[in-house]
Amino acid sequence: MTSTFLKPFAVRASLAFAATSLGILAVASGADAQTPAANKTIVQRSFDAWTAGTGSPFELLADEASWTIEGNSVASKTYPTKEAFLREVIRPFNARMSAGIKPTIKSITADGNRVVIHFDAAGTARDGKPYVNTYAWFFQMQGGRVTRASAFFDAIAFNDLWARVAPDE
Structure with missing residues (x-):
């Protein structure tokens, strides 16, 4: 169980991981995309x-x-x-x-x-x-x-x- 004090850090870390993962997926799936x-x-x-x-x-x-x-x-x-x-x-x-x-x-x-x-x-x-x-x-x-x-x-x-x-x- 995460303490109340650590919850904001856990949420931010999860969001950062998700954003990074999605960014990697976006780059991988749009490798040939042009601006x-x-x-x-x-x-x-x-x-x-x-x-x-x-x-x-x-x-x-x-x-x-x-x-x-x-x-x-x-x-x-x-x-x-x-x-x-x-x-x-x-x-x-x-x-x-x-x-x-x-x-x-x-x-x-x-x-x-x-x-x-x-x-x-x-x-x-x-x-x-x-x-x-x-x-x-x-x-x-x-x-x-x-x-x-x-x-x-x-x-x-x-x-x-x-x-x-x-x-x-």
């Missing part, structure tokens, strides 16, 4: 590389990442893997462009393991007409990689490009 600031920096750098023509945010996709195009565009659905998304959307999109789109970021926000990118993008289609759209992408990050993404954009502009310009094979 919101780190996730934001990773995404910002990928957009900077895209603007410079030296990379793209699609390089951040984990192989098993799912990408959902929301809304009612001709490409709206969930693509279950990086390769499915690249094969069915990105490569055919790029094959319709003579000058690929370049992003202009309006904002990047990170909270927990989610990064939201709001940006404009413009390029030139193979028929010489401009393609201009505004996007909002929602990335779920794990270990510096995108594991799930949702994209919102103007479906009218996208559908027009998709119907008007055949991909250059």
Whole structure:
């Protein structure tokens, strides 16, 4: 039996042990977790590389990442893997462009393991007409990689490009 005098010390020691144990568990279970600031920096750098023509945010996709195009565009659905998304959307999109789109970021926000990118993008289609759209992408990050993404954009502009310009094979 603990004396009345020692009870506060016993309680504090138990709380300290529990806090330390929980801290160790948190570190062990989140070993690959990134901070919101780190996730934001990773995404910002990928957009900077895209603007410079030296990379793209699609390089951040984990192989098993799912990408959902929301809304009612001709490409709206969930693509279950990086390769499915690249094969069915990105490569055919790029094959319709003579000058690929370049992003202009309006904002990047990170909270927990989610990064939201709001940006404009413009390029030139193979028929010489401009393609201009505004996007909002929602990335779920794990270990510096995108594991799930949702994209919102103007479906009218996208559908027009998709119907008007055949991909250059």
